[in-house]
Amino acid sequence: MEDQELIHNIKAGNQKAFRHLVEQHQQQVFNTCVGFLHHEADAEDIAQEVFIEVHRNIHKFKGDSKLSTWLYRIAVNKSLDFIRKKKRQKRSGFFQAIFGFDQIPEPVETSKGMLPGISIDDQDRGRVLFQAIESLSENQRIAFTLHKIEGLSYQEVTEVMDVSLSSVESLMHRAKKNLKKKLGNYYKNHL
Amino acid sequence: MTEKEKKIEEEVKKTLEVLDDYQQSQVNPFFFAKLEHRMRSQEEIKTGIWQFAMPKLALATLIILFFCNVFTMVNQLNSTDENSGSGLENFAEQYYLTTSQ
Numbered sequence: 001m002e003d004q005e006l007i008h009n010i011k012a013g014n015q016k017a018f019r020h021l022v023e024q025h026q027q028q029v030f031n032t033c034v035g036f037l038h039h040e041a042d043a044e045d046i047a048q049e050v051f052i053e054v055h056r057n058i059h060k061f062k063g064d065s066k067l068s069t070w071l072y073r074i075a076v077n078k079s080l081d082f083i084r085k086k087k088r089q090k091r092s093g094f095f096q097a098i099f100g101f102d103q104i105p106e107p108v109e110t111s112k113g114m115l116p117g118i119s120i121d122d123q124d125r126g127r128v129l130f131q132a133i134e135s136l137s138e139n140q141r142i143a144f145t146l147h148k149i150e151g152l153s154y155q156e157v158t159e160v161m162d163v164s165l166s167s168v169e170s171l172m173h174r175a176k177k178n179l180k181k182k183l184g185n186y187y188k189n190h191l
Numbered sequence: 192m193t194e195k196e197k198k199i200e201e202e203v204k205k206t207l208e209v210l211d212d213y214q215q216s217q218v219n220p221f222f223f224a225k226l227e228h229r230m231r232s233q234e235e236i237k238t239g240i241w242q243f244a245m246p247k248l249a250l251a252t253l254i255i256l257f258f259c260n261v262f263t264m265v266n267q268l269n270s271t272d273e274n275s276g277s278g279l280e281n282f283a284e285q286y287y288l289t290t291s292q
Contacts, residue, residue, distance in 0.1 A: 019223060022222070022223050022226060023223060026218050026222050026223070027215075027217075027218050030216065030218040030222070031215050031216060031218075034215075034216045040216055043216070044218075044219060044222070044225075047218070047222070048222075048225065048226045048229055051226055052226070052229070052230060052233070055230065116216045117213045117214045117215065117216055118209060118213065118214075119212060119214075122209045122212070125205065125206045125209050126209050128206055129206050129207065129209055129210070148210050148213075149210060149213055176207075179207065180203055180207070183202070183203040183206050183207070184199055184200075184203055187198075187199045187202045187203060188199055191195065191198060191199060191202065
């Protein structure tokens with residue numbers, strides 16, 4: 001079923017069409033979330049939220065971009081929102097600990113478990129790398145993750161990020177340079 | 192380049208290469224069923240809130256409107272009586288008439 005037809009049917013309230021859309025794109029959305037969150041259960045949760053938003057806001061999709069591009073955008077935004085929320089929780093947990101509030105903060109550090117997508121032998125290296133990626137600026141991080149982890153071409157990254165090709169090239173160049181610098185500093189202190 | 196610098200460079204290279212062997216995760220085969228369940232329960236909560244709130248809100252609004260109407264009606268009647276009384280006296284005074292025997 002073509003994207004336009006699919007969208008038209010979902011707008012008309014056809015649940016089968018919605019199911020078709022989910023089944024067609026669930027892998028892509030889930031992987032995007034995993035690429036940013038490095039935690040499968042959280043990624044599944046956020047991927048579900050992506051499709052709930054798609055179902056709710058399908059009338060807002062004008063067809064200016066590809067359906068998959070729209071889904072990538074929502075998945076990236078939702079994943080980054082989730083990370084921000086976790087960071088806020090972590091900060092509030094820190095202040096609660098300082099001021100002695102009774103409530104025990106929820107554990108927010110999810111990176112202690114196995115990292116999905118990374119072989120057992122490379123888990124430690126993977127953790128160091130993802131920490132370095134997380135410390136990049138948001139745009140560098142999005143471009144790097146979409147290209148290196150999701151395997152999107154530069155052209156596809158430009159469509160998702162809605163920026164020019166030269167911007168993506170520049171973001172990727174700076175991301176790689178910064179990562180080398182950050183990792184270099186890390187190993188300088190840990191070797 | 193010192194031995195340590197060489198080692199650092201090698202470690203950085205190896206760490207960046209971790210992504211070359213990155214394996215995509217497989218989505219849960221019950222993803223859609225779980226999504227459907229979540230959407231349905233969200234819908235039920237929404238409907239539940241309306242079912243709980245609507246009759247009570249409607250009844251309260253009706254009672255308030257009823258009392259507003261009664262209050263306005265009573266006020267209107269009182270003011271009409273007073274106005275009509277004073278109007279008659281004014282009329283009688285203006286034309287030098289007496290209203291009472």
